[in-house]
Amino acid sequence: MKYYTGIDIGSTASKVVVLDDEKKIVNHFVLPTGWSSKETSAEIARRLEADGMPINEEMKVIATGYGRVAVDYAAKTVTEITCHGKGGYALLGRDCSIVDIGGQDTKVITVENGMPSSFLMNDKCSAGTGKFLEIMANRLGVGLGDLFEMASSGKALAISSMCTVFAESEVISHIGNGEHREDIAAGVVDSVVNKVAGLCSRHSMKGDVLLTGGLCECEYLISCLSRKLGTKVYSDPMGRFAGALGAALIARGKK
Amino acid sequence: MENKLNLPANFEGYPEMRKKGFLNMKAQKDMGKKVVGMFCSFVPVELIHAAGLIPVGLCAFTDEPIPAAEAHLPKNLCPLIKASYGFALTDTCPYFFFSDLVVGETTCDGKKKMFELMNEIKPTYVMQLPHSRDKDALAFWKGQIISFKEKLEEFFGITITEDAIRDAIRRKNRERTVMREFLELGKLDPAPLSGYEMGTRIDAGSFSFDLTERCNVVEARTAEVKAEWEANHGESGTRPRLLVTGCPNTGVRDKVIKAVEEMGADVVAFDTCNGIREKVELVDETNPDVYEALAIKYLNINCSVMSPNQSRLDYIAKMIDEYHIDGVIEIVLQSCHTFDVEAHFVKRMVTQEKGVPYLNIETDYSQSDSGQINTRLAAFLETIEK
Numbered sequence: 001m002k003y004y005t006g007i008d009i010g011s012t013a014s015k016v017v018v019l020d021d022e023k024k025i026v027n028h029f030v031l032p033t034g035w036s037s038k039e040t041s042a043e044i045a046r047r048l049e050a051d052g053m054p055i056n057e058e059m060k061v062i063a064t065g066y067g068r069v070a071v072d073y074a075a076k077t078v079t080e081i082t083c084h085g086k087g088g089y090a091l092l093g094r095d096c097s098i099v100d101i102g103g104q105d106t107k108v109i110t111v112e113n114g115m116p117s118s119f120l121m122n123d124k125c126s127a128g129t130g131k132f133l134e135i136m137a138n139r140l141g142v143g144l145g146d147l148f149e150m151a152s153s154g155k156a157l158a159i160s161s162m163c164t165v166f167a168e169s170e171v172i173s174h175i176g177n178g179e180h181r182e183d184i185a186a187g188v189v190d191s192v193v194n195k196v197a198g199l200c201s202r203h204s205m206k207g208d209v210l211l212t213g214g215l216c217e218c219e220y221l222i223s224c225l226s227r228k229l230g231t232k233v234y235s236d237p238m239g240r241f242a243g244a245l246g247a248a249l250i251a252r253g254k255k
Numbered sequence: 256m257e258n259k260l261n262l263p264a265n266f267e268g269y270p271e272m273r274k275k276g277f278l279n280m281k282a283q284k285d286m287g288k289k290v291v292g293m294f295c296s297f298v299p300v301e302l303i304h305a306a307g308l309i310p311v312g313l314c315a316f317t318d319e320p321i322p323a324a325e326a327h328l329p330k331n332l333c334p335l336i337k338a339s340y341g342f343a344l345t346d347t348c349p350y351f352f353f354s355d356l357v358v359g360e361t362t363c364d365g366k367k368k369m370f371e372l373m374n375e376i377k378p379t380y381v382m383q384l385p386h387s388r389d390k391d392a393l394a395f396w397k398g399q400i401i402s403f404k405e406k407l408e409e410f411f412g413i414t415i416t417e418d419a420i421r422d423a424i425r426r427k428n429r430e431r432t433v434m435r436e437f438l439e440l441g442k443l444d445p446a447p448l449s450g451y452e453m454g455t456r457i458d459a460g461s462f463s464f465d466l467t468e469r470c471n472v473v474e475a476r477t478a479e480v481k482a483e484w485e486a487n488h489g490e491s492g493t494r495p496r497l498l499v500t501g502c503p504n505t506g507v508r509d510k511v512i513k514a515v516e517e518m519g520a521d522v523v524a525f526d527t528c529n530g531i532r533e534k535v536e537l538v539d540e541t542n543p544d545v546y547e548a549l550a551i552k553y554l555n556i557n558c559s560v561m562s563p564n565q566s567r568l569d570y571i572a573k574m575i576d577e578y579h580i581d582g583v584i585e586i587v588l589q590s591c592h593t594f595d596v597e598a599h600f601v602k603r604m605v606t607q608e609k610g611v612p613y614l615n616i617e618t619d620y621s622q623s624d625s626g627q628i629n630t631r632l633a634a635f636l637e638t639i640e641k
Contacts, residue, residue, distance in 0.1 A: 066626075081634035105627070116638050118612065121631060 003059045006247025007044055007074065008083065009033060009067030012103030012130060013214060014040050017244040018053055019252050027051055028241055037067030045073060062247040066104065078250055080243050085109045085116030087246030088210050091236045097205040099196060099225070099233070100242070101213045103130040106196055108203040120203035126164045128195025130214055135164060136188040139171050140181055147185050148220040154182030156190040167191065189224060197228040211235045212242035260449050260516055269316075269455050269505065276462025277349045283309055283464060284353055289411055292354030292377075294339065295362055296533040296556060297384055299400055299549045304423035304466070306407050306415045311350045312461050313357065315339040316506030318620035320347060327372055333591045334619040335503060336365045343376050351377070356410055358403070360384045362560045363593055380406050386562050388554050397550035404546075420545045426466050428537045433470040434460070435534040437477045440484075441523035444579050445492040447484035450499070450522025451513045458505050458529050494519055495581040495639050498574055500526040500601060502588040506620045511586055514625070515632045524578040526571050527586075532557055535570065559593035567597070568604045575609050582612045582639045584632075589619045612639045 001020065008015040010033060018027035029047065033040050041063075045055050053059060055073045063071035064083040071077070080102075088098035089111045098109040106128050109119045126132050137147040157174055161167040174184045200209075209231055215221050216239025226233040238245065267275075284290065291303045292313040303310040320341025321334060327344070328337055342348035351357075357379040359370035373379045382399050385392035404415050434457060440447050456473060463469045497520050499512060504527055512522050525531055536555050542548035557567035574580065583605045587595050598615055605613040614635040618624055 079630050079634040079637060081630070082637040116634070118606070118638065119631075119634060121627070 001058065003053050004248050004251035005048065005053070005059060005061045006083065006087075006244040006249070006251060007041070007061060007063045007065075007068075007071050008080065008241075008243035008247060009037050009040060009063065009065040009070060010080075010103055010214075010243070011066050012134075013240070014044065014065070014067070015241050015244040016044055016048070017241050017248045018048070019248045021252075023249065023252055025238075025245070027053060028238075028244070030240065033067060037070035038072075040067065041071040041073075044071075060251045062251040064243050064247045075251070078247060081107060081109055081119045081121075082116050083243040083246030083250065084212055085111045085119075085246065086114070086249050087242035087244070088212050089114050090245055090249060091212075091238055091242060092208065092210045092234060094207070096207045096210050096234075097200075097203075098210050098212055098242070099200065101128075101130055101192075101196060101211070101215050103134075103214065105129055106199060108200050108205065110203070110206050112206070118203070120199060122195070122199055125162070127162055127167065128192050128199065132164050132167070132192055133188065133215075135168060136171055136185075139168060139175075140185060140188075142181075142185075148189065148218050150182045151185035151189040152220045154180060154184070154186030157183045157187035159187045159191040189221060193221070193224045193228050196225060200229060205229075209233045210239070212239045214240050216240055216242075260451055260513065262449065262452055266452065266455075267459070269459050269508070272455075272459030272462050276464075279462070279464060280309070280311065280350065280353050289355045290350075290353045291407070292351055292357040293359075294366065295360050296528045297360050297362060297553055297558070298358055298382065299403070299553055301420060301423040301427050301538065301549060302400070302404050302407060302415060304427065305419040306411065306413055307419075308407070308411065309464050311354065311464070313339055313342075313348065313351055313354065314503060314505070315342050315348065316503075316620065318506075320345050321620070328369065331590050332365050332369075333363075333502075333588045334506065335588055335591075336369050338506070338620060340369050340373060343373055356380060356407075358382065362558065363591070365590070378410070380410075384560070385554070386560055388561065393547075393550055393554055396554050397546050400546050400549050400553075417545055420549075421540070424538045424540055424545065424548070428540065430466050430470050431534040431537055433474050433477075435531060437473050438525065438531045438534070440477060440480055441525075442578050443481075443484055443488070444496070445488060445490070445494070446496065446521035446523050447480045447488065449516050450497070450525070451508065451516055454504065454508055454512060454522075454525065454529065491579075492521075494521045495636060496521050496523045496579055498522075498524040498526060498571070498578060498580045498583045499530070499586060500571055500583060501586040501598070502591050502594050503527060503529050504586050505529055507586060507588075507618055510618065510622070510625050510628055511584065511616060511632070514629055515584070515636070518629075518633055518636055520582070520636055522584075524574050524580060526557075526567070526574060528556075528558065531574075532567075532570075559591075559597040564597060568600055571601065572604060572609060575605070575611055580611060582614065582635060584635070585613065585615045587615060587617045589617055 004019040006017045014031045014033045061074045063074035063077045064080045068077040107121045216235045290309045300310045315338035321337045323345045324337040324341030360382040361367040538552040539548045
């Protein structure tokens with residue numbers, strides 16, 4: 001039995017997708033990346049072996065994501081941009097623009113004829129990323145899931161800073177002023193959506209929009225983003241695995 | 256794809272060449288030669304040569320002096336301006352130290368105002384560059400060129416004759432031609448040498464202060480590369496051929512150009528002021544009015560400070576065809592507003608009119624974003640893989 005595995009070592013989570021020869025997903029899982037990409041990649045190998053898919057000549061691995069070089073048993077590394085493009089295309093089944101809100105960066109990728117044709121990434125900054133949401137959720141003393149839950153019943157307060165550190169102090173002063181947590185949470189989500197929409201408008205988007213990355217199942221975020229972009233944003237339960245799926249598809253190759 | 260840069264055995268990098276130039280310049284100064292420091296290809300360097308003075312470029316390309324500069328300059332100013340001022344302020348650039356007079360120009364707002372501060376450190380003369388190319392601008396710019404000549408005469412107590420200017424025009428035209436022929440080696444397919452080497456040689460050549468010697472070195476290398484290519488070149492390869500455009504890239508050459516070439520691409524063309532931009536048009540040697548001839552040539556330089564600047568777009572389009580370009584990388588130094596804004600037109604022309612992939616990289620002289628840049632460059636190559 002031949003297996004084709006895509007491993008996406010992100011800054012927050014590591015995603016793994018295994019395909020068989022028919023491009024059917026036969027295994028997928030996610031692990032926290034933790035402090036060592038090397039350790040995570042070893043852990044993934046152990047997990048695959050336990051699942052009866054050991055790293056051997058019957059298995060071809062392509063690694064992607066920030067920690068891609070740490071996967072020493074990968075045949076090749078491919079950037080997360082190409083992988084998200086291919087994975088997103090496979091999930092949606094047609095050309096589209098992919099918005100990936102990652103832990104550390106956000107990117108917009110245009111897919112034409114099944115191939116990523118252009119992309120734009122945010123610059124040197126965590127505003128508009130998963131990291132931003134994580135920090136703000138922390139500050140509000142809730143988990144990420146609760147943050148969206150709270151936000152959905154709030155009325156967005158303005159959080160205008162471009163910088164996470166300054167935005168955090170805006171949040172602190174909202175807290176100090178006794179504002180409702182729901183309203184602050186809504187402001188936090190609104191701020192991320194604005195940043196992401198800004199990136200989208202600088203990139204000439206084409207076709208339908210697909211959200212990938214760890215936030216792909218946040219209904220509230222998806223609806224805010226749809227409203228801001230003025231177009232339906234699609235998502236998929238496998239959206240967080242888009243990068244790993246793309247890597248696995250590249251491992252599988254044409255045929 | 257090969258992942259090592261192929262450099263000649265005796266190849267010297269930019270920092271080494273820059274250092275060697277220090278001693279060379281000291282020797283010239285000891286012989287009583289005077290030096291004019293300058294920042295930009297808009298300064299008609301022919302006048303400096305005609306006066307028997309030594310011109311030297313003072314644009315700075317490392318981030319060491321930037322914290323010092325930020326004591327006086329705002330943080331969100333382009334790294335080239337901050338580094339150049341920082342070297343002057345901390346007195347750590349021998350070329351600035353050796354300069355008797357500094358000449359600036361009103362190209363961008365950041366430089367224009369920085370020169371006012373620099374003037375407190377060393378006499379800094381500023382040429383007023385108009386930002387359009389109509390007949391009023393030309394007449395004004397010609398006046399500025401004459402004023403600059405008079406400034407040199409007064410400051411150094413010399414006379415600059417028209418014959419000397421004519422001679423300097425011829426010598427400088429020859430240098431432009433030699434450098435252009437070297438840069439046009441990039442038209443050969445497969446690429447005969449790395450863009451890293453091309454850029455380094457063009458930049459570092461400016462630290463050899465004898466125009467003839469500078470030409471001879473580059474001419475010899477051009478002939479050598481050509482002969483080698485003709486004898487050994489194989490099929491047109493699979494390595495993507497890239498054009499680099501935008502801001503001066505000397506300070507980010509390792510981070511962007513070397514990096515992308517090590518990933519398996521060839522940078523074959525440079526639409527930059529340290530590339531072919533200033534070299535495409537010669538000064539008209541037949542014009543009886545030397546000042547007008549100089550004014551026309553310099554006003555036609557396709558820098559983004561000019562408005563409008565359609566000729567830059569036309570030239571990039573032509574280069575895309577002539578150099579068989581597979582992808583365009585535009586390098587914008589942080590806070591360089593004119594290139595940053597003009598990038599909109601460049602991207603549109605490159606992607607829509609020419610159908611060629613385009614990547615915009617905004618960066619500075621620090622190393623903090625090299626990981627992100629590597630990811631972008633690798634992804635860009637993945638989108639254009641042949």
